[in-house]
Amino acid sequence: MTHSGEFTIVIVPGLRGHVEDHWQTILAAGIPGTRTVAPSNDGSLRLDERLAALDETLATVPGRAILVAHSAGVLTSVHWAQGHPNTERIAGALLATPPNFDTPLPAGYPSPDTLAELGWTPTPRGPLPFPSIVAGSLDDPLADYADVTRLADSWGSRLVNLGEVGHLNPASGYGEWPAAVELINELISAAAPVGP
Template sequence: MNSLDSTVVIVPGLRDHDPDHWQSHLARDLPSAAIVPPLTADKLDRAARVAALDAVLAGIDGPSILVAHSAGVLTAVHWAAANPASSVIGALLVTPADIESPLPTGYPLHSELDAGGWLPIPRTTLPFTSIVVASQSDPLASMRRVAGMAENWGAHLLDAGDVGHLNPAAGYGPWPPALGYLAMLRADIAATEALVR
């Protein structure tokens, strides 16, 4: 599978699609990208989010690369745990939310997330090449916790610095490094493919 011929699939977090979110800007920069649609009913239904991702992937002919943010990362890893053999060849997992720890005011309660099927966070190695991008100042997850997630998932951990939760509230908006991280992921995928030939 050639990573350059792959379809990028945008997997948003629980707040779905903000037109000024960096994922929305990335989708506009990549016209062939596919976007997981927002839920119209219970936004905390993890199974529904996983099913929505699965439906998008089922409609793609060829390899895919996931670009997920926040709880979208958790959607992706829950999906991967149930689909170890698939056409997904890589994932860029940006500032995953640590939903096993209390979240700030305005975010779902632990009990709500548990009822929605989000807990626990999957800790199995992902069946594809992945990069986790972490923030030094994310109010939704400490660097230590995100590093642990990356280790569990077998992902390459990258430190993006002081970028908050990488959402519009933190000033992002356009996030030009996204394309650079995506290029790094494609290079990692190509290197992995070369090893198994």
């Protein structure tokens, strides 16, 4: 993997937080210096607490960060980026399988009303202030691919069609996701230099 002291990978997990056999966990274990945003200990799903946790993690990162977000972690990252005055330390973001929290989700997930009460909706639609790649699935149970395409377009992200990979989580058979490294390397290669 292309890596230098200039960049730190920051893992932004989804609603369920740390999952042992998730590709984000495997990725973090394989890249020295990676930081993972830890949700609150009480399992709260409040967006403001997720934003505070991301802020706290980024405050510990030397150099610049590459965000690697999955599912609700994508929405955490986008809310943070569009509401934060200090985004220049973010060199880029890999945004994998963003969910559509504006429509009903499968059984076992919070309702749209609950997600609204927790602060997740509406989903920000403005352009992101750093390079980004949205990786979308054609058969994601949490978002229609057409919705993901519209999100990527509104954020100014490059859209990568992953094919039929479900929600890109252990329930969908992932596990390891080697393409993540390639996409992270693309973001690192494209990162604009800072300063003179």
